[in-house]
Amino acid sequence: MEYTFQFGPLLNYLQQFVSGLWLTLGLSFVGIFGGIALGIVCATVSTSSFVLPRLAVRIYVETMRNTPLLVQIFVIFFGLPNIGIRLSPLTSVFIALVLNNGGYVAEIVRGGIQATHRSQVEAAESLGLTYFQTLRFVILPPALEKVFTPVVSQCVLLMLSTSLVSAIGVEDLTGAAMIASSETFRTMEVYLIIAVVYVLLNFIFRAVLNMAGLMIFTRSRRRLLGRV
Amino acid sequence: MSVVVAKNIHKSFGALQVLKGVSLTVEGGEVVALIGRSGSGKSTFLRCLNGLETIDAGEIEVAGHRMSSKPAELRKLRRDVGIVFQSYNLFPHLTAGENIMLAPVQVKGLSRKAARDEAQRCLSLVGLGDRFDAYPDMLSGGQQQRVAIARSLAMQPQVLLFDEVTSALDPELTGEVLAVIESLARDGMTMLLVTHEMGFARRVANRTIFMKDGVIHEEGPSAEFFSAPKTPELQAFLRSEVG
Numbered sequence: 001m002e003y004t005f006q007f008g009p010l011l012n013y014l015q016q017f018v019s020g021l022w023l024t025l026g027l028s029f030v031g032i033f034g035g036i037a038l039g040i041v042c043a044t045v046s047t048s049s050f051v052l053p054r055l056a057v058r059i060y061v062e063t064m065r066n067t068p069l070l071v072q073i074f075v076i077f078f079g080l081p082n083i084g085i086r087l088s089p090l091t092s093v094f095i096a097l098v099l100n101n102g103g104y105v106a107e108i109v110r111g112g113i114q115a116t117h118r119s120q121v122e123a124a125e126s127l128g129l130t131y132f133q134t135l136r137f138v139i140l141p142p143a144l145e146k147v148f149t150p151v152v153s154q155c156v157l158l159m160l161s162t163s164l165v166s167a168i169g170v171e172d173l174t175g176a177a178m179i180a181s182s183e184t185f186r187t188m189e190v191y192l193i194i195a196v197v198y199v200l201l202n203f204i205f206r207a208v209l210n211m212a213g214l215m216i217f218t219r220s221r222r223r224l225l226g227r228v
Numbered sequence: 229m230s231v232v233v234a235k236n237i238h239k240s241f242g243a244l245q246v247l248k249g250v251s252l253t254v255e256g257g258e259v260v261a262l263i264g265r266s267g268s269g270k271s272t273f274l275r276c277l278n279g280l281e282t283i284d285a286g287e288i289e290v291a292g293h294r295m296s297s298k299p300a301e302l303r304k305l306r307r308d309v310g311i312v313f314q315s316y317n318l319f320p321h322l323t324a325g326e327n328i329m330l331a332p333v334q335v336k337g338l339s340r341k342a343a344r345d346e347a348q349r350c351l352s353l354v355g356l357g358d359r360f361d362a363y364p365d366m367l368s369g370g371q372q373q374r375v376a377i378a379r380s381l382a383m384q385p386q387v388l389l390f391d392e393v394t395s396a397l398d399p400e401l402t403g404e405v406l407a408v409i410e411s412l413a414r415d416g417m418t419m420l421l422v423t424h425e426m427g428f429a430r431r432v433a434n435r436t437i438f439m440k441d442g443v444i445h446e447e448g449p450s451a452e453f454f455s456a457p458k459t460p461e462l463q464a465f466l467r468s469e470v471g
Binding site for chain 1: 278280299303304306307309310311313315317318319320321330331334335363379380383
């Protein structure tokens, strides 16, 4: 086995890598926060007493969680044009990522909501709070706090999954790598580099999300920093 | 003026008939104790009064509001009826002060400033004026229950319902909670309490009601009720409670 690593030729592609990195960041950002928002709404609906919306959410969540993201991207980008909906590659992957992450987050948050004790709801209702006030002030904050760690894990996974968008020609970090690799034939070097970048992104995302969590959830902060 | 009027209340859970025609009127400023064995229906009856349980038959009017299944009507009633639970049911993610402020701000539309002042006042009233920023898990059971009472008080209810509020507390903590309730009684608060504290009922309640098998079995002014129970069932119950 004789292989001489040559990273030199890749320097010419620095600009593509950087713009690919930005796109990966953008896709992750939209996928994570769009997915969290969608997931919270869906989790709320799936624990409500409205039968039809509940069923619709159930079907959506199961579809997202039981099909590969790549297939979801293909359906949106290659499938929808058949029924007259034509979307650009970028729009398609944004939609796919939000829908996919939304399905997973919905299921995680649903667990958190169901772990909230019925007596909490009784106390809120007894004070005259409406259903939405109860949801907003009494049910969701502790539920989201409980499931924060699994939601962060899911969102970091989603960040890694954004690499699949390169399959329909979107030039994210992986897409840029594919181009650089096919033009320079320094395949090993290219993918090693972006692997390292993904690892770093992973750490950064985890840290940023956890920081955000500590800022949002005062009780966790208190637990971490000691009682005040 | 009657603050609570309940007429011929019936309630079943499946095949189990829990309330079999309970009627009760409570006047303003009155303190009424409900006693009886577990399963006699006293807690269920109390929960019917603010709509936490729906009744199968009968009529309820509390604080001038007729019981309704319409959410908006029910909320109006609940604004004027406070309830304190056995397990406190404080919101764990909010401080004591925030627990109390939530409903005045969201339900009554008070400004945060006004609600904060009111919360502080209610906390002082239950002897916890210095624990505004404490989270529930930093407080003892007795303190949590006093915060729960303050939370109800902040809505300025016309009647307060107490559902076995000291059953989860040891004797010392029970004492501090009962002292708060007693001071409310002195201030003329209309209260209905389900309790196992016989001595407290005798001392504080104007009237005591003994429930058995889903009906009011015996009732009377507390002094006579405890010193000269009429029915053999109440006599037996009081003997077993005193031990």
